[in-house]
Amino acid sequence: MSILILAAQTGHGHMSVMNAINEAFLDKKYKDCICIPDFYESILPSNKILSDFYNFLLSSSTALCDKYVEFNSITRPEKNEYIYKLTKHKYTKLFRIKGIDAIISTATSINYNMIRAMKEERILNKIPFYVVVTDPYNPIAPGFDAIGATRYFCPNSIVRKILVKSGVPEKNVIISGYPISKRFFCDNLFKNEEIYTDLNINKDKKVIVLNCGSQGNISNLDFLIKYLNSNLHENFIMLCGVNKVLYKLAKIELKRAQRDNVTILPFYDHVEKLLAVADIYITKAGANSFYEALVTKVPMIIDAVNGFIYQERGVVDFLENAKVGRILRNKENLISLIKTMLSDKESMRIKEEYKQILIKDGANNIVEKVLEDIGKL
Known part of the structure; x- marks a missing residue:
């Protein structure tokens, strides 16, 4: 049995969160995580180009990088019907992996289509899908607010309010803390x-x-x-x-x-x-x-x-x-x-x-809840 943890190579944050969560699973003696750090980039060749371009902007132009993300927040390319048809087989390929306990996403642009594909394949009630929000401020990057995931783990009350306002059921949002390495x-x-x-x-x-x-x-x-x-x-x-x-x-x-x-x-x-x-x-x-x-x-x-x-x-x-x-x-x-x-x-x-700030161990809290959900704790 395995848990898939999916990330993106835009910046380094999504992969760092993925690694922190995987590390916490290992601490709980769950050794069957499959980490895919470049899942977003693997879906389409153009995603790899866009990811490299984003990383180039991070190192050279904050202003242009800001506009790039703002453009994505307005246009929501992950909701494009043509893109979904091109990429659905990439999602369903994951579902064919034997013995999946759960799927965890630390990325943004894969969540909407992942949820849609799971619904169409009628497995969303069989395999839980978790979104880990890696943005702690207001606003958050588009994609974390995709409605329909099993649970949403967020770092603080600020993000929780954003998700609920976006239409995510309040009962599905957990303030876990931000996942960083132990x-x-x-x-x-x-x-x-x-x-x-x-x-x-x-x-x-x-x-x-x-x-x-x-x-x-x-x-x-x-x-x-x-x-x-x-x-x-x-x-x-x-x-x-x-x-x-x-x-x-x-x-x-x-x-x-x-x-x-x-x-x-x-x-x-x-x-x-x-x-x-x-x-x-x-x-x-x-x-x-x-x-x-x-x-x-x-x-x-x-x-x-x-x-x-x-x-x-x-x-x-x-x-x-x-x-x-x-x-x-x-x-x-x-x-x-x-x-x-x-x-x-x-x-x-x-x-x-x-002394007034209490920081939760986000990775540990996420892992404990996931293992509880799938009956492995």
Whole structure:
């Protein structure tokens, strides 16, 4: 018997959520998950092209990426009848896999047609279909609100209200919390002095982590240059994602500046180690990095210099309530904002704010409910 977990390669978030859920299943001794990280891309050749284009926009133009998602929210291409006829066999092929216990989607554009195909094949009442919403703000990306799934797992009450307003039955929506890897919940990690040695950073200085996103946003090179030209001498770690050009340019800038305590990293799969020692986390408003910071209680600077992607606009309202980070809208203010955030007064204030925030273990909550539904708990 197997549980299918389907994702998309747009960005890295859907796959990260898929991996976190699979990890939680393994913790519960359920070892029969089949993960398909590129299910969306496999449906149509054009989907692969669009996914690559989206990832290109993530690394180069926030404004165009925002318009791309907004266009999808208006046109809803996943509801196109012609596309459904072209792709239905891809969905029904899944149903022929022997012994499926359940299907879980962490993606957006596959849900409407998945539900339709399951209804037409009369298996929706036999095989439960779960939608895991990976957007924590208002608005959410189109596709998570496709009506007819068995359950919808969402990170918070904000998203729950959006789903219910869209027509999803309230009883089918569960506030599970956001699914991130159990590595971020490991208390022992944050006491491990070896992290400083492994990362080659000075434990007597504070740590600033700049995350340029999985695709490596090239505009974040300006942040590094601003820091190198400043009078700050704290530890500065820059994550360049998969963008090899950004990584090389950052290395050149560091060599030119001849500064100490600055580390340039390519794609790095253990962000939990960085956040365990970070005093400030500079990042885009992506849901994964945002919730990883919330779990590890790190003060955030959210990069809004080039605006927000459609489904990330709501981070402003979120932070107005949570008060554990600041929005950076002008790169010229970066250094002064870092200095403010590093001050004892601001650090203590944010620590107090974090005491009021309870973050649920989303992956574990989702897995427990699914296993309960299929009688495997």
